[in-house]
Amino acid sequence: MGKIQRRKFAKAAVGGIAATAAVTTVATPAISQGRQEWRMVTSWPKMFPGGGTAAERFAKNISEVTGGRLTIKVFAAGELVPAFEAFDAVQRGTADCMHSTPYYWQNKAKILSLYTTVPFGMTNNESVAWLRYGGGQALWDEAYAQFGLKGFHAGSTSVQMAGWFNKEIKSVDDVKGLKMRIPGLGGEALRKLGATIVNLPVGEIFGALQSGAIDATEWVGPWQDLAAGFYKVTKYYYWPGMHEPATLNEITVNKAKYESLPKDIQQIFAWACGDEHSQLTAENDANNAGALEVLIKQHNVQLKKLPDDFVKAYGAAWGDVLKELRDSGDALTKKTLDSYYKFQREQMAWTRIGLQEYLNARLIGFRFT
Numbered sequence: 001m002g003k004i005q006r007r008k009f010a011k012a013a014v015g016g017i018a019a020t021a022a023v024t025t026v027a028t029p030a031i032s033q034g035r036q037e038w039r040m041v042t043s044w045p046k047m048f049p050g051g052g053t054a055a056e057r058f059a060k061n062i063s064e065v066t067g068g069r070l071t072i073k074v075f076a077a078g079e080l081v082p083a084f085e086a087f088d089a090v091q092r093g094t095a096d097c098m099h100s101t102p103y104y105w106q107n108k109a110k111i112l113s114l115y116t117t118v119p120f121g122m123t124n125n126e127s128v129a130w131l132r133y134g135g136g137q138a139l140w141d142e143a144y145a146q147f148g149l150k151g152f153h154a155g156s157t158s159v160q161m162a163g164w165f166n167k168e169i170k171s172v173d174d175v176k177g178l179k180m181r182i183p184g185l186g187g188e189a190l191r192k193l194g195a196t197i198v199n200l201p202v203g204e205i206f207g208a209l210q211s212g213a214i215d216a217t218e219w220v221g222p223w224q225d226l227a228a229g230f231y232k233v234t235k236y237y238y239w240p241g242m243h244e245p246a247t248l249n250e251i252t253v254n255k256a257k258y259e260s261l262p263k264d265i266q267q268i269f270a271w272a273c274g275d276e277h278s279q280l281t282a283e284n285d286a287n288n289a290g291a292l293e294v295l296i297k298q299h300n301v302q303l304k305k306l307p308d309d310f311v312k313a314y315g316a317a318w319g320d321v322l323k324e325l326r327d328s329g330d331a332l333t334k335k336t337l338d339s340y341y342k343f344q345r346e347q348m349a350w351t352r353i354g355l356q357e358y359l360n361a362r363l364i365g366f367r368f369t
Helices: 003-024 051-065 083-092 110-115 124-133 136-145 184-191 202-211 222-228 255-259 263-297 308-326 331-351 355-365
Strands: 036-042 070-075 097-100 149-156 163-165 179-181 196-198 236-239 248-254 302-305
Touching: 036 051, 036 083, 051 070, 051 097, 051 149, 051 248, 051 263, 070 263, 083 097, 083 149, 083 248, 110 136, 110 184, 110 331, 124 136, 124 149, 124 248, 124 331, 136 149, 136 331, 149 255, 149 263, 184 196, 184 308, 202 222, 222 263, 248 255, 248 263, 255 263, 263 302, 308 331
Parallel strands: 036 070, 036 097, 179 196, 236 302
Antiparallel strands: 097 248, 149 248, 163 236
């Protein structure tokens, strides 16, 4: 069902419910019945391109499609709780839902990082296929249920850039002693190569780079990195971003609050998350090319490719981290990793002769005139 059709369906449903209420309720107008206002906390600055604007768009859509039966007030990072306390706020009930990304919560359980991204892992399309048709969503539900939460995927950056560095990376030895902001399991792998890992919300990264508190950072890709202004304090911009091939955002709810919603509102909420995934992913893809050109041509950013010895060493380091995860003894971790990598192997058998070979063919077989 398309977005417009869903909205028509939802509005019709709202109208039908309101009509029923008008017949059965005399003392109180139907329009005042069953309305709820939720609070959404985010890990992003207010209206920051990407997550910040997506959270506001989602809240607006929910209010419109439910006819005001559910409205959501969005609180940017620091307005109600700090960026990295969104998970706890929703778990406690201080907030009803959040817009963030699961690898920020790997201190709760490292396996949660798989629902954001992992080094050398699946692309956006592969990740969504795993969640929807490979059993990934059921495993995520099982993981989050331990904390009284339910998560929905709600946007992807697609493959990211490797990050911003204040010095050139000519070999793997150049990352030893490097202080870098990089979250998730990607940071765990880099630590094994001798880097010092720092995790900061986006609102604190620029100041840390400027002061020298960190030597490097990854954030997202050209569109969001341009908005963050990192080009003002460092000029070396590296690729490929094998640490984050498909970073997924989440809209996660307090499970009890979600289950207390009327069934039609639950379905509308889930549909709206799926729509927002398409919207935010497309928005990132649409804006990255133009933003990269601005960074290079207007701000003299030096675009550089990570050396092969670093990529290979990083892959080996990730293999060590993965082995530690597998050997952790946690049954849900093992079950999730088995599911994820079974699906990735199956997908790679197809993408090697499908997407990957097509992209290679496009480079050698066609030139714009």
